[in-house]
Amino acid sequence: MSFTTELKALLSNRYSENTDVRNQHGAGFSYHACMPPDAVVYPQSVEEVSEILRICSRYRVPVIPFGAGTSIEGHIVATRGGISVDLGKMNRIPEINTADMYVTVQAGVTRNQLDEALKGTGFFFPIGPGVNATIGGMAATRASGTNAVRYGTMKDNVLSLTVVLPDGSVVKTGSKARKSSAGYDLTRLFIGSEGTLGIITDLTLKLSGYPESVYAAVTSFPTVEAAVNTAIRTIQQGVPVARVELLDATMMRVINRYSGLTYREEPTLFLEFHGSSGEVERQADRTRSIAFGFGAEGFVGEEEESARERLWKARTDAALAVQTLVPGCRLFSTDVCVPISRLAVCITETQRDIAESGLLAPILGHVGDGNFHLSIPVHPDDPDALAKARAVNERLVRRALEMEGTCTGEHGIGIGKLAYMESEHGPALAVMRSIKAGLDPLQIMNPGKLLPPSPF
Numbered sequence: 195m196s197f198t199t200e201l202k203a204l205l206s207n208r209y210s211e212n213t214d215v216r217n218q219h220g221a222g223f224s225y226h227a228c229m230p231p232d233a234v235v236y237p238q239s240v241e242e243v244s245e246i247l248r249i250c251s252r253y254r255v256p257v258i259p260f261g262a263g264t265s266i267e268g269h270i271v272a273t274r275g276g277i278s279v280d281l282g283k284m285n286r287i288p289e290i291n292t293a294d295m296y297v298t299v300q301a302g303v304t305r306n307q308l309d310e311a312l313k314g315t316g317f318f319f320p321i322g323p324g325v326n327a328t329i330g331g332m333a334a335t336r337a338s339g340t341n342a343v344r345y346g347t348m349k350d351n352v353l354s355l356t357v358v359l360p361d362g363s364v365v366k367t368g369s370k371a372r373k374s375s376a377g378y379d380l381t382r383l384f385i386g387s388e389g390t391l392g393i394i395t396d397l398t399l400k401l402s403g404y405p406e407s408v409y410a411a412v413t414s415f416p417t418v419e420a421a422v423n424t425a426i427r428t429i430q431q432g433v434p435v436a437r438v439e440l441l442d443a444t445m446m447r448v449i450n451r452y453s454g455l456t457y458r459e460e461p462t463l464f465l466e467f468h469g470s471s472g473e474v475e476r477q478a479d480r481t482r483s484i485a486f487g488f489g490a491e492g493f494v495g496e497e498e499e500s501a502r503e504r505l506w507k508a509r510t511d512a513a514l515a516v517q518t519l520v521p522g523c524r525l526f527s528t529d530v531c532v533p534i535s536r537l538a539v540c541i542t543e544t545q546r547d548i549a550e551s552g553l554l555a556p557i558l559g560h561v562g563d564g565n566f567h568l569s570i571p572v573h574p575d576d577p578d579a580l581a582k583a584r585a586v587n588e589r590l591v592r593r594a595l596e597m598e599g600t601c602t603g604e605h606g607i608g609i610g611k612l613a614y615m616e617s618e619h620g621p622a623l624a625v626m627r628s629i630k631a632g633l634d635p636l637q638i639m640n641p642g643k644l645l646p647p648s649p650f
Contacts (some may be wrong), residue, residue, distance in 0.1 A: 195533045197253035200480065201235055201277070204245055208283070209238040217262055219278040223325070225526045226268035226609060231258055231527040240356060240364060241396045247381075247393065248362035250277055250348025255399075256641050257360070264323070266527050267608030269335065271390055274643035278363055281330055282496075282514035287311050295401045295597035296353055301330025301394050317401040318346035324510055330394045330537070330543060336386030337608040339540055340509070341481045343429070343562030344436040344468070347604070349385045357384050358398035360634045366617060370398055383629070389507060389608055390639040391633045405468035408436075409478050409500040411495040413485050414458040414464070418442060418542065418545065420488040421461040422538040425561040427484045428469075429534065433477050437466040438562040442545070445516075445556035458491060464509050466502075473546060493637040512558055519554055523571035526583040530594035531565040531603030540593055541566060547589050551582045565603030592617075612646045 202209045210216075220230030224284065237243045263270055272278065281525060285302040292315050299308060306326045308319055314511070322339040331337075332404025335634045340346035344352065354368030367380035369627060384391060415421040416439070425438045440463055447459045463485070467477040482493045496502045501623050532540050541557060548555040548568075559566025568585045568590065591601045591614050601607075601614040615623055628647055630637075 197249050197255050198233065200249045201233070201246065201257065204242065204249070205235055205237070210236075212236045214619060216278075219258075219263065219280065220272050222263045222265050222268065222270045223525070223527075224266050224268050224581075224608075224610065225524045226271055229271035229273055229608050231272040232275045234278045234280055234311065236280050236283050236629060240358065243279065243281075243358045243393055243395055244364055246277070247358055247360055248280060251361050251388045252637055253634060254636050254638060256391070257640050258328075258640050259334065259393045260355075261302070261328035262333070263323050263607070264325040264327045265331065265335055265608060266605045267602070269608040269640070269643060271609065273609065276641075278636075281328065282396070290315060292317055294370065294399070295403075296398050297401055298396065298398045299329050299558070301328060301333075303329050303533050305329065305332070305387075312401070316404050318404050319351070319399055320402050321348055321351055321363060324513060327401070329397055329543075333385050333394055333397055334387060336564075336604070338560070338563075340437045340560060342560060342565075343438060344434055346441055349382050351400045352381055352385060353398040355381055355384055355394050357392040357394050359392045360636065360639050361640060368398070372400075384457035386606070388608065388644045390644045391639060405474075407471040407474045407497070408499075408502065409467045409468060409474040409495055410505050411465045411467075411478060411481070411493055412457070412462060412505060413482075413490045413493045414446075414460040414462045415485075415491070416489050417461065418461045418541050419538045420490070421463050422541065423560055424485045424488045424490065425463060426534050426537070427488075428481050428560055429483070431480065433480050434467075434469070435465055435477065435481065435562060438470040438560075439464040440557070440559045440561040440566065441509070441512070442541075442542075442557040444554070445512060445558050447520065448515045448556055449511060452518055453511050455508055455509060460491070464506065466506075495547055509558070510642075512556070513569060513633045516556055516571055520571040520573055525550050526570040526572045526580070526587070527567060527605065528570075528587045528602060529567040529603050529605045530567060530590055530592065531563065531598030532594050532597045534561075534564040534597070536597040537561060537564050539568070540597060540599075544568070544586075544590050545594060551586050553579065553582055553586065555583075560603070560643060563603070564599065567605075580616055607644045609643060610642075615644075617647050
């Protein structure tokens with residue numbers, strides 16, 4: 195009997211070797227070449243995931259967990275073939291507990307689905323990447339998004355996980371308590387592990403109370419330095435800003451053209467404040483004063499929900515807008531994160547690199563926590579542009595590491611940032627390899643991702 199025979203017997207019509215299905219599960223949103231798995235399976239329960247891994251472990255078949263396929267750095271490409279485990283059918287929300295402020299979800303629940311389920315409860319889940327990712331995928335890649343400056347990232351908002359290990363055994367990490375000092379923090383070990391240690395099947399998440407009042411604002415500046423310094427000063431003065439996003443002049447031009455807007459085509463901050471009516475008014479007033487001190491031109495605010503949604507649509511349309519610049523392109527997206535005091539220098543030096551390369555590479559960033567992104571439209575048939583993009587990315591990452599930052603603030607490693615793990619982590623990389631070897635001795639879980647091959 196073969197592993198395909200056993201999987202087909204277990205899953206019946208939820209096993210596919212269809213070429214289109216395989217290709218869909220071997221690409222994602224990245225510029226990396228498609229590497230399809232040998233087959234795709236669709237489990238519906240923890241027990242089925244467990245049995246799939248038992249079978250794959252017995253035959254030493256690579257396993258690639260799959261959520262919505264929205265990752266950027268090649269997390270889901272099948273570098274060695276194998277089986278893509280699509281968790282999309284595991285999309286139930288078993289419990290919403292407002293008394294204890296948590297929700298339990300299966301890994302295939304999407305961000306938009308969770309938002310819809312929480313409507314009317316008075317609570318929300320604050321982690322929101324710019325795409326409709328699955329919650330399991332968000333945990334596996336340690337996602338964050340525009341609210342991270344106030345509410346943290348996935349690692350700060352997950353109470354517990356159910357994880358199926360490579361041998362098929364099932365473990366639960368954490369509890370429904372808000373804190374614990376009992377043993378190793380296995381929850382955070384699996385958050386950000388990119389499917390290399392096991393498959394996350396269930397998550398219990400912290401909920402945040404929906405604020406009484408929300409105030410959004412947009413303000414433009416003569417220079418990137420002025421915009422970034424406004425964000426830094428706002429954070430340093432203790433203003434609990436919920437969102438603070440930077441879009442450079444190039445990005446503002448792209449968005450205006452794409453969305454038919456008329457914003458100033460200058461470095462711009464999009465901000466949002468949460469709290470009581472009086473609190474958000476004070477927060478906005480303090481930030482406005484700081485912004486004008488750095489030469490801001492206007493400070494347009496909105497409290498009404500539909501107006502706020504229109505304001506933020508410019509930010510959420512950014513990736514789609516950039517893709518229209520080069521017909522048929524794929525986005526070479528990359529990110530770094532540096533200490534906020536170094537952010538303005540990092541961005542301005544990166545802008546010089548972009549200008550010298552001749553590329554279009556709009557910048558946007560979660561500047562409240564020192565994280566920013568480049569979105570470079572590259573046509574698959576233009577190797578020169580791809581080489582230039584790689585060179586800009588190389589200088590960007592090396593600069594961030596020299597500034598004691600990180601090669602990625604939220605995109606993750608996948609295959610795209612493997613080359614920088616040694617420089618960033620040094621001897622700690624050996625500890626990571628030991629953890630991987632202990633949990634996945636057969637090396638079947640998402641091979642070729644997160645950890646570069648050992649030189650020994």
